[in-house]
Amino acid sequence: MVDKTMTADDVAGRLRSGMTLGIGxxxxxxxxxxxxxxxxxxxxxxxxxxSYGGPDVGMxxxxxxxxxxxxxxxxxxxVPLEPHFRAAREAGTIAMTELDEAMFMxxxxxxxxxxxxxxxxxxxxxxxxxxxxxxxxxxxxxDDGEEFVxxxxxxxxxxxxxxxxxxxxxxxxxxxxDPYFDDLFCEAADEAYLSCERLVExxxxxxxxxxxxxLVGRHSVSGVVEAPGGAHFTSCxxxxxxxxxxxxxxxxxxxxxxxxxxxxxxxxxxxSRAVRAWHEGQR
Numbered sequence: 001m002v003d004k005t006m007t008a009d010d011v012a013g014r015l016r017s018g019m020t021l022g023i024g025x026x027x028x029x030x031x032x033x034x035x036x037x038x039x040x041x042x043x044x045x046x047x048x049x050x051s052y053g054g055p056d057v058g059m060x061x062x063x064x065x066x067x068x069x070x071x072x073x074x075x076x077x078x079v080p081l082e083p084h085f086r087a088a089r090e091a092g093t094i095a096m097t098e099l100d101e102a103m104f105m106x107x108x109x110x111x112x113x114x115x116x117x118x119x120x121x122x123x124x125x126x127x128x129x130x131x132x133x134x135x136x137x138x139x140x141x142x143d144d145g146e147e148f149v150x151x152x153x154x155x156x157x158x159x160x161x162x163x164x165x166x167x168x169x170x171x172x173x174x175x176x177x178d179p180y181f182d183d184l185f186c187e188a189a190d191e192a193y194l195s196c197e198r199l200v201e202x203x204x205x206x207x208x209x210x211x212x213x214x215l216v217g218r219h220s221v222s223g224v225v226e227a228p229g230g231a232h233f234t235s236c237x238x239x240x241x242x243x244x245x246x247x248x249x250x251x252x253x254x255x256x257x258x259x260x261x262x263x264x265x266x267x268x269x270x271x272s273r274a275v276r277a278w279h280e281g282q283r
Contacts, residue, residue, distance in 0.1 A: 003168045006223045008038035008230075008268060011193045014223070015044045015158055018067075022108075022154070022189055023051040024161030024182035025234065028077045028242055030174070031056050032162035032195050034230035034268050039065070039160075040259075041266070050154050052104070052180070054234060055250065058084035059263075061094055062255040068095040070154065072104045078244060079251045087255075099151075100128050105181060107154035111188035119148035159189035162231045163216060164239055165205060166196035170221030173205050173213050176237035186220040195225040197239045229272065245282065246275065 012035070015021065021039075025031035036056045045065045051057050053074030060066050062084035074085035088094045099107065102122035110118040119138055122128075124147070129135055140146045161182040163172040172194045174182070186192035194216060206214050233250065235242035250258060262274045 001169050004170045004218075004221060004224045005168050005199070006225060008034050008195065008225050008227060009041065011035055011160070011223055011225060012038040012042040012044065014191065014193075015039065015042070017044050017046045019044075019157040020048040020050060020155070022156040022159035022185045023049060023056045024159065024180060024185045025054060025056070025231070026052045026178070026180040027073070027075045028054045028234045028247065029178075030162055030176065030180055030182075030231050030236050031234040032160040032230065033232055033234060034227040035160040035162070035193060035195050035225065036060065037263060037268060037271060040263055050156060052101075053082060053085060055082065055247075058082040061085050061088035063259070064093070066094050068097065070097040070099065070104075072099050072101040076247055076251060078242070079247065083251050084255055098128070098131060099123075100126070103128065103149060103151040104154070105184070106151040108181060108184035108188045110151065110153035111155040112184050115153060117150040117152050120151045121148060123149040123151075154188060156185065156189035157191070159185040159192040160195070161185055161192065161216065162195045162227070162236065164197050164236065165200050166194055166216075166224050166226075167200060167202040167205060168224060169202065170194060170216070170218035170224050171202060171205055171214065172196060172216035172221070173209065174215050175209060175213060175239070176235075179215050183215045183220075186216050189220075191222040192216075192220055193223045193225065194221050195227040195230045197228055197230065197236060199224070199226040227268065230268075232275065243275075246278065249278070
């Protein structure tokens with residue numbers, strides 16, 4: 001069995017400009033933000049980002065690292081529209097492929113199963129077809145003859161996800177209320193990198209939890225990073241809630257000011273120190 005542990009900067013060092021990068025989580029929930037911050041410290045750019053978008057999308061867009069975004073939305077949950085994504089979209093600095101949430105999910109399913117597309121009902125009769133003229137429909141070969149959207153496979157060069165627990169082999173476990181399709185991101189990718197709140201021995205996985213929480217298997221993971229608080233400022237239930245005061249500050253602070261204060265340090269420890277200092281200044 002191979003020990004796959006590495007650092008967040010090791011992960012960023014394996015990425016290349018021009019890649020299609022999938023990022024797990026959902027909105028402002030369990031995003032692999034420590035890995036995203038490592039990408040921001042690197043020189044990787046010209047990315048096609050595939051994500052149920054949150055601050056991962058906003059930060060990468062604001063930093064000029066995104067060429068195209070493939071997403072059904074970009075939200076901070078308690079802040080309905082991710083502001084830095086909105087600024088990039090309005091300025092026309094990124095290309096956008098906007099899909100229905102179900103089409104997006106089935107695109108990941110298709111890629112995970114190495115299929116070119118999956119037939120779905122979602123999107124028929126909607127503007128999704130109008131704004132994505134490259135989408136095609138298919139007709140059932142059976143007696144029903146029903147027409148479906150052919151949701152294209154969302155094949156990824158690499159994927160980044162964050163879970164509550166993992167072992168050194170690449171098995172990952174979520175302990176919160178939702179898997180957020182992180183398993184599909186990993187299986188749809190040529191390489192997948194998993195950060196976690198805490199590394200445990202393999203026997204400690206699923207301890208006191210349902211077996212289905214063992215979401216990600218080692219067969220689909222290339223590297224594991226122990227990153228306590230690595231989803232900050234998004235939530236990672238039950239380990240920590242979303243840092244709402246910090247998120248509100250992020251959403252209302254000019255990007256250059258935010259990045260200069262919180263993202264200019266050499267590593268994740270510098271980010272954590274800057275966050276603690278900010279909170280102390282709010283008391």
